[in-house]
Amino acid sequence: MTKPIDVDLLDETVEFSLDDLCRICGVREAVVVEIVEEGIVEPRSVGGGWLFTGIAVTRIQRVIRLQQEFEVNLPGAALALELLDEIERLKRRLR
């Protein structure tokens, strides 16, 4: 067997450019702009460009899946995402 594959940690310590983000999430820039305008993720502005954390990657992937698979609009998907996050937080606290 070959040597273990290195992975990207998707947490707040890593940052991705808009290009990388679009590639990873399989979306066009306009979709990301819409998501940012909705306040679902807050990129860091650096030299006229945006940088997104690994957390943003997960949030964007989830919000797009929710939107597509339940046929809700972006604000609706954002609301679902926030409620799901809250449930997740509470569940972890119960353990």
Add this chain to the structure above:
Amino acid sequence: MKFKDYYEVMSVSRDASPEDIKRAYRRLARKYHPDVSKEKDAEERFKEVGEAYEVLRDPEKRAAYDQLGQRPSGEEFRPPPDWQFEFDDGTGAARPGASAHSDFFENLFGGLGGRAGRGGFRSRGIDTAAQVDVTLEEAFHGATRTLSLQRLERDKDGRVKPRTQQLQVKIPAGVADGQRIRVAAQGEPGAGGEPPGDLFLQLNVLPHRWFRLEGRDVWLDLPVTPWEAALGETVRVPTLAGRVDLRIPKGSQTDRQLRLKERGLPGRPPGDQFVVLKIVAPAADDAAREALYKQMAAAMAMNPREAMESER
């Protein structure tokens, strides 16, 4: 390959209307969608349901599927020799998080990865996801995991077959519970020369006998004697990096929290370890001990419920 009964997967009858099928899909999606579901096997079930819906929602695919007749799920199956399904790819482009198909689906309706390139069909491979359990120690120190991934492959006769591929991944030190990691280019292969999708792993940190995790912080209940708490004492305390000395301040009570700075999970910033003191009193299980307790009752009379009693 094994036959799949898509009607059974969706719990609908064979004469279900398109509306029935859509309703069943919605219900199952809410139950098994990996972002929403509480079920253990959600990922797998959602994939099955999605595949069944993809066939039953499309009148052409459904009609073709119905021609195969009713067979028991899991029965050994080969497509009829004259099977021809013209794959119309209006909507089949890779969606983020869309689930990969079974070999049964690919052999009947397959487009992705396989009869690729036909009609200029191009698409980046689908992203895949898996859950990985790690112990708290592994989360702290990092670990190497061998994952078994089911891949679909086309043999020289053009038939799609599942193949298990072993993949070793390095899990970095300091991963928190629920942390996602991306393994680039290890999702489903792309079609028509496009790159493969990514594999996303969600790490689940298993409960530990002593420690609890809260983000990157580690919590530990530490049993102490009444005299250690009252008089102060230095005791040995476990941390994920090994034992350390902890000074219990004089006059401590139960539930007092002491912080061991940056002794939690590594990261930027690293987590702390919080130690919660739990006073354990010895049993008065012989005459001498009973006498000692009586002596304390007399010499150190106190009412810890005073606040409760003065309030009406």
